[in-house]
Amino acid sequence: MIIGLAQFNPLIGDVSGNCQKMLGMLRQSKAENVDLLVFPELSLTGYPPEDLLHYSEISDAIQQAMIELALETDENFALLVGAPSLNEGPGKPWFNSVWFLAEGKIMNLVHKSLLPTYDVFDEDRHFESGAERLPIFWKGQALAVVICEDTWNIEPERPRYHRDVLSEMRETGFDLIINITASPYHQGQQHQREKMARFHALRFGLPFVYVNQVGANTGLLFDGSSFIMNKNGEVIQQLPPCQEGVWSWNSTNNSSPIAIPAQNKMEVLYQTLSLGISDYFRKNGFKKAVLGLSGGIDSALVACLAADALGPENVHGILMPSKFSSAHSISDAKDLGNRLGIHLEILPIHDSVDALERTLNPHLLGRSPDLTEENIQSRIRGVLLMGLSNRYGWIVLNTTNKSEAAVGYGTLYGDMCGALSVLGDLWKTEVYALSRWLNRREERIPDSILTKAPSAELRPEQKDSDSLPDYDILDPILQKYIVEGFGPSQLIQEGFNPNLVHRILSLVHRSEFKRFQMPPVLRVSTRAFGSGRRMPITFVFPETE
């Protein structure tokens, strides 16, 4: 049997548009003698459709599209399409299903049983768990078709679910495992996917076909990276990351392991962030981006990623110097802009700062400038960027990194503004690492930006290190606290300085309100700010007495 793996990039909710694209892919696959073309989880609606599932229009559109797709199938060509299906019984209103289309009709539906409801996933919100699971039969083969989480209940010590979906089909028997998935990227995720697939390939002695969504839906980045594993748990076909298309596999011939070039982690991170930017613009119908260039590393990296993703001619870098901006910042920013070939413009903020401070004068007199004056500068920059956005339809890219966002080292409505946070899931140390990687062949980001001490330049001679520990001390604590779930007592047990731990955690807790209003963040870790980490705003961190 020739199986086509459709690494598909849907637009959420655009059922008819997604269907049209599927029709194009399937006609090509038919011409190439594919027997079964497999689309990923919820590919017809895009993943996740979220509360669009509250509206009956989506159900009508799915039904119509499935009929249209089924009409393209016949005795020799079948489709597996991930899409929601209505649950007529008790429980949640939908199933997360695979629709099996063949012989010109809708043959059968299989419903996902294990529904991830943690991190960014909310599947229990809309979907009922599928009960009985049976293989799908096609061309004399019994296919164990599973959906994403269905095969992830593999931690023997602490199983997340009560069921083992593949084992439930053991009695009927099956010849091949096909997992259709919408598995978002995070750093290191591909290794986990292979481990999971290998576990099942080896325990059943069967090939494992893994078909993943590709493309970005605002902050959720799907890298694709679909693959096929043979019964020995060896990868025999590897689809490229971040690329849409159909690749086919002849299940009878081809089962020798291939030499997979070790994925360069930085390369995939770079590709996925680029996809995050370009899909946000393309899918929303935007073309041009604007961002503030401070002369620092964060805005330099965002400018570089945006220039690559959108074309340098579509990126506007705005320098907005104040009286505290150093000469090197301005020259570094200009140097960067010239190297990248983006548009550069200088809009000094002195006059606006003076005007705002004159208006607030009675409140500012007779005291040393503090955060009030610092934030006014940052917010005026926000007003200027948003003004350009309103004037031209340019989209503001946010340049906040995860370390800053974590400790609240940023100005709400100022440097925290923007439509999309590009670096909001990268620690400052990762921002440096990715920047150095981008510079591996040529100096795209000026070395001086990479080597100087980080500063917000909101007061004379300011350095980040005046208010924060060095990032190589800060980031590991934040990583353990935010991503790995170590509480303060565990952090202290790990050997971190207790005062430092309490100081940092207090900064994190006091800035929940800021992150609540942060733009959506391109997610590249297992615990990104936004729906991946849902914290109260009004709270006290629990302590024993």
Add this chain to the structure above:
Amino acid sequence: MIIGLAQFNPLIGDVSGNCQKMLGMLRQSKAENVDLLVFPELSLTGYPPEDLLHYSEISDAIQQAMIELALETDENFALLVGAPSLNEGPGKPWFNSVWFLAEGKIMNLVHKSLLPTYDVFDEDRHFESGAERLPIFWKGQALAVVICEDTWNIEPERPRYHRDVLSEMRETGFDLIINITASPYHQGQQHQREKMARFHALRFGLPFVYVNQVGANTGLLFDGSSFIMNKNGEVIQQLPPCQEGVWSWNSTNNSSPIAIPAQNKMEVLYQTLSLGISDYFRKNGFKKAVLGLSGGIDSALVACLAADALGPENVHGILMPSKFSSAHSISDAKDLGNRLGIHLEILPIHDSVDALERTLNPHLLGRSPDLTEENIQSRIRGVLLMGLSNRYGWIVLNTTNKSEAAVGYGTLYGDMCGALSVLGDLWKTEVYALSRWLNRREERIPDSILTKAPSAELRPEQKDSDSLPDYDILDPILQKYIVEGFGPSQLIQEGFNPNLVHRILSLVHRSEFKRFQMPPVLRVSTRAFGSGRRMPITFVFPETE
């Protein structure tokens, strides 16, 4: 048996602080010969603890507090305390439990079985469903102790869950139903609660005790309004809304229905919004509020609510006139401020607008002013309010209403700024209704504010009705679309003008990105912006062809 109903107002995560407050209440109850004191769902941690449940500190703190509480119990005095408990088996890491404390120890735990995961509720994220359910025995009585959603699976045509928890205990038998809950307020919710309780009281012929959390946790407002129903489904005791305390009931004596004064809906709405403001300030350690006064109805209502909730001496109203501000707006705002007794200050924005526009001059020349210039005004006001907030620690109250938020008629980082959105779940027509109710005895909000046509005053002679349909046309469409889940085809079937429906829905869809960055909203409906309505930002609303 004398049962104490503790209408309890916890601070989320503050396990030891909540425990101390419980100790005070229980000592008083013991002195008053209470046999069983009942605290609401998750009252020890506050509801909802969200991802604080990722940290082991909360488990340690719960264990410690439960021991402390249990030590206060004896052969005559028992406690039911809602709190998470660890799940050692497969599945989610926690149960949402009632801890039964008596005879000086932790006697027993009962785990919630039906876990709401819809609207603002995310219980499947952390909690495993409780399996076998048994009554709790105390003083010769079998108590069917259930937790909130456990008794809400009562829609016979479309049951949300597969289980009927109370029926499962039928075999063992029970004498009394006790539901501990954290049921957030929305308009009309008390009627639903009574209907639900009556259903169970009548089908089992038993009294129903309903103990609800009180207090606000950022946007979630718990009104309390606990009650006791007799076996005939009549309310025999009604606790006041929005008030913390313990009320007791002698289950042997008292079962005659009481005359419950019809709750004035506006009164409860007012009390709940006030609680939302005052608890946000109190629990976060804030004292003073600041808001922009435009002379319009939204800021007038917020000023009035804030003055009542925080004391007028703690509210600063800032008038920030531009060249488009009408004389009547300024005089109306002053009149309002004087009537409420709040602080008033005028900070004109002309100079700042001029400075910002001068800086952007090359981009603004040679064209008529548009949204760019309008938004600059709104954002400068945001900068001024945030400047005062930074300078003095005053907290910015947002004045956006739900109609504006829905159609994106507001400026991100401008009038959409603030720590808390007071009116973000009230349609403009509801803003008027509540304002008129507040004026029922005296003219607190000047009549001229109530009667003039709404305007953002960002360009000459601007009226909301220039860009939007009248609110009495707009609001019913938004209510049906957003709250009641009617899609465009149903709206058109209902008789709404198709062009109008498509125009309004398009405004709603295009402004998802704005609402994503909106402050938390005090929730008073079944579908509030925020976690209650989770929509994609990059999407197309599905249509059939």
